[in-house]
Amino acid sequence: MKVHHADITTAMRTPADSPSGQEPSSEVNGASSGDAGRESRLVVELKGIRKSFGSVEVLHGVDLEVHAGEHVVIFGPSGSGKSTLLRTINLLEEPNAGSVRVLGVEYGPGVPGERVEKRGGPLQLRRHVGMVFQQFNLFPHLSALHNIALALRSVRGLGRRAAEEKAAHSLRQVGLLRFAAHYPGELSGGQQQRVAIARALSLDPEVMLFDEPTSALDPELVGEVLAVMRVLAESGMTMVIVTHELNFAREIGDFNVFMDEGLVVESGPRGFFESCSNARTRQFMEAVL
Amino acid sequence: MSLVANYDWSLIWENKGDLLRGLLVAIEVAGVALVISVALGLVLALLRLGKPPVSWLAAIYVNVFRGVPALVSVIWVYFGWSLVVGISFTVFQAGVIALTLLYSAFISEIYRAALQAIPKGQREAGLALGMHPVRIFVRVTLPQATKIAIPNIGSMFIGMIKDTSTFTVIGLLELVRVTQNLNSTTFQPFVLYTAAAGLYVVAAFAFDFLFRAIEKTLTTPPSGGIARATAGRRRRRIELVMKDVEALSGKT
Ligand SMILES: Nc1ncnc2c1ncn2[C@@H]1O[C@H](COP(=O)(O)OP(=O)(O)OP(=O)(O)O)[C@@H](O)[C@H]1O
Ligand SMILES: [Mg+2]
Numbered sequence: 297m298k299v300h301h302a303d304i305t306t307a308m309r310t311p312a313d314s315p316s317g318q319e320p321s322s323e324v325n326g327a328s329s330g331d332a333g334r335e336s337r338l339v340v341e342l343k344g345i346r347k348s349f350g351s352v353e354v355l356h357g358v359d360l361e362v363h364a365g366e367h368v369v370i371f372g373p374s375g376s377g378k379s380t381l382l383r384t385i386n387l388l389e390e391p392n393a394g395s396v397r398v399l400g401v402e403y404g405p406g407v408p409g410e411r412v413e414k415r416g417g418p419l420q421l422r423r424h425v426g427m428v429f430q431q432f433n434l435f436p437h438l439s440a441l442h443n444i445a446l447a448l449r450s451v452r453g454l455g456r457r458a459a460e461e462k463a464a465h466s467l468r469q470v471g472l473l474r475f476a477a478h479y480p481g482e483l484s485g486g487q488q489q490r491v492a493i494a495r496a497l498s499l500d501p502e503v504m505l506f507d508e509p510t511s512a513l514d515p516e517l518v519g520e521v522l523a524v525m526r527v528l529a530e531s532g533m534t535m536v537i538v539t540h541e542l543n544f545a546r547e548i549g550d551f552n553v554f555m556d557e558g559l560v561v562e563s564g565p566r567g568f569f570e571s572c573s574n575a576r577t578r579q580f581m582e583a584v585l
Numbered sequence: 586m587s588l589v590a591n592y593d594w595s596l597i598w599e600n601k602g603d604l605l606r607g608l609l610v611a612i613e614v615a616g617v618a619l620v621i622s623v624a625l626g627l628v629l630a631l632l633r634l635g636k637p638p639v640s641w642l643a644a645i646y647v648n649v650f651r652g653v654p655a656l657v658s659v660i661w662v663y664f665g666w667s668l669v670v671g672i673s674f675t676v677f678q679a680g681v682i683a684l685t686l687l688y689s690a691f692i693s694e695i696y697r698a699a700l701q702a703i704p705k706g707q708r709e710a711g712l713a714l715g716m717h718p719v720r721i722f723v724r725v726t727l728p729q730a731t732k733i734a735i736p737n738i739g740s741m742f743i744g745m746i747k748d749t750s751t752f753t754v755i756g757l758l759e760l761v762r763v764t765q766n767l768n769s770t771t772f773q774p775f776v777l778y779t780a781a782a783g784l785y786v787v788a789a790f791a792f793d794f795l796f797r798a799i800e801k802t803l804t805t806p807p808s809g810g811i812a813r814a815t816a817g818r819r820r821r822r823i824e825l826v827m828k829d830v831e832a833l834s835g836k837t
Pocket of ligand 2: 378379380507508
């Protein structure tokens with residue numbers, strides 16, 4: 297099923313902003329030539345994604361396009377395959393079939409009959425994709441600062457001092473510089489999630505994936521994490537967000553995707569929450585909102 | 586008991602040098618064996634968590650050597666290997682090898698459980714950041730697993746020290762051998778073996794204390810005496826970076 301996009305009005309990051317210096321490659325524009333008249337470059341393009349665990353297929357051929365600067369929200373009932381879909385974008389789940397293209401490079405098995413110009417491995421892919429987990433997944437044996445510094449040293453090859461300084465800058469971005477020496481166990485859930493966001497951001501990703509980033513938080517801590525995400529969205533970061541916070545989704549979502557039973561049931565641009573027509577979508581929204 | 590009219594407790598003090606040297610030999614053999622056993626045990630644990638043909642071999646090794654008594658192990662290594670393979674070891678080497686064969690099996694089980702106790706999300710977080718799997722293992726999984734494994738490795742070490750007492754059969758001059766030698770000239774087994782038992786207990790206490798201290802430094806945030814010194818330095822370092830960044834952001 298093809299996901300259609302309306303005009304994207306959100307401010308886009310210019311290539312000069314892009315920290316890794318990765319220019320949008322020409323294949324990207326070629327690939328999105330079907331959407332006539334759109335200038336934005338494709339950051340993520342999933343086509344015909346199928347994924348099975350053992351003999352059970354949980355994704356039955358899903359398509360998704362994410363353009364630069366766009367905030368895509370994915371929602372749907374538990375077990376519908378939202379996490380699995382999100383995790384194929386950075387190959388934490390390897391799809392059994394389908395195309396995973398990020399910045400024009402193919403990382404998946406591909407679509408039969410389609411020519412692949414550039415192929416990449418998971419390490420290359422993950423340099424461009426940041427991810428935030430429901431359970432934060434900070435390294436409990438390292439301070440907040442060194443959670444981030446380890447990533448910078450390992451992935452960007454920075455020296456110790458440079459990594460620590462860049463890590464401190466990232467902590468400052470999420471308002472947690474004064475907690476730099478704290479261990480995850482000494483931070484609230486909201487603070488841990490903000491450190492996790494800072495850790496992913498410190499690597500200057502092209503796109504950020506969020507898998508229910510506030511679901512594990514006490515209600516009074518949800519706001520601080522959403523506030524950080526809001527600022528990030530306003531800065532023009534490309535984001536894919538799986539969330540049950542439908543009010544936040546309505547506010548931030550440039551494009552909304554409703555999934556059920558391993559398929560995209562319905563999707564649409566801003567106003568989707570009012571305009572959606574599918575019976576299952578409506579039923580789900582009435583139950584949640 | 587009534588056969589021995591007098592217990593000559595002064596024998597202990599008179600022979601304290603020999604007794605302590607015996608204990609030291611026991612600790613040395615056990616210590617060298619511990620280091621090798623931890624390394625080998627970790628490798629075995631990884632093999633066992635790996636793919637079938639190799640993981641089966643690792644499982645067989647572990648299950649065989651967990652069941653062998655130290656006494657049999659050391660006789661097998663010291664007398665058996667030299668007969669069959671033609672390699673002869675010193676008594677010290679034979680003791681180390683005998684212990685390593687057994688305790689690498691035990692420690693691999695300790696590490697296997699510890700590695701499995703690390704949540705899947707830790708590795709996934711590392712992967713999502715783009716870290717190389719080997720680096721994730723070394724910097725994320727292994728330190729956390731070691732923290733879990735340390736108390737059990739500590740009690741293994743105390744067991745290893747005690748097991749060296751059987752190495753008297755190959756003539757290793759450890760504590761029991763020393764005690765036997767002293768007894769053969771003084772005929773005071775109760776006194777001398779009480780001293781030997783006391784020394785084993787003291788060693789067990791000392792190493793229990795040591796491993797607890799190591800365990801404490803590995804908790805997060807680190808606690809205990811050893812940690813306070815190093816954690817203070819780390820904290821000051823972080824504070825320095827914080828100041829720099831604050832100063833820098835103040836300017837812009
Ligand atoms: N590692 C796995 N092994 C086996 N089955 C899995 C695995 N991961 C997910 N599944 C199954 O795949 C289906 C989709 O799971 P997924 O986690 O993607 O759903 P979700 O939409 O994220 O649900 P939730 O809202 O509860 O997080 C479920 O039926 C789940 O049981
Ligand atoms: Mg999920």
